[in-house]
Amino acid sequence: MKNSGRCPKCDCTDIVADAKVIDRGHMHVKDDMTLAVYADPGAIFFQGERTTKVSAWVCTECGYVEFYAAYPKRIKLPKS
Numbered sequence: 001m002k003n004s005g006r007c008p009k010c011d012c013t014d015i016v017a018d019a020k021v022i023d024r025g026h027m028h029v030k031d032d033m034t035l036a037v038y039a040d041p042g043a044i045f046f047q048g049e050r051t052t053k054v055s056a057w058v059c060t061e062c063g064y065v066e067f068y069a070a071y072p073k074r075i076k077l078p079k080s
């Protein structure tokens, strides 16, 4: 949907791009939704957190939503 500009469910081409998904963080402060992966999720310290913000593409006809990571390579862990 991001690249095609077309809804895969209903074929509509009226798509809202790059909508921010509001999340609530520390002290209930608004922030954009974030994805996180951990290189070592079992570690108590230094879990190796990698994050990226997430944006949504929304079909204005049927409401279908697709999420995209802003920086997908940032959360790619090296193969062990």
Ligand SMILES: [Zn+2]
Pocket (backbone or CB within 6 Å): 007, 008, 009, 010, 011, 012, 059, 060, 061, 062, 063, 064
């Ligand atoms: Zn649609």
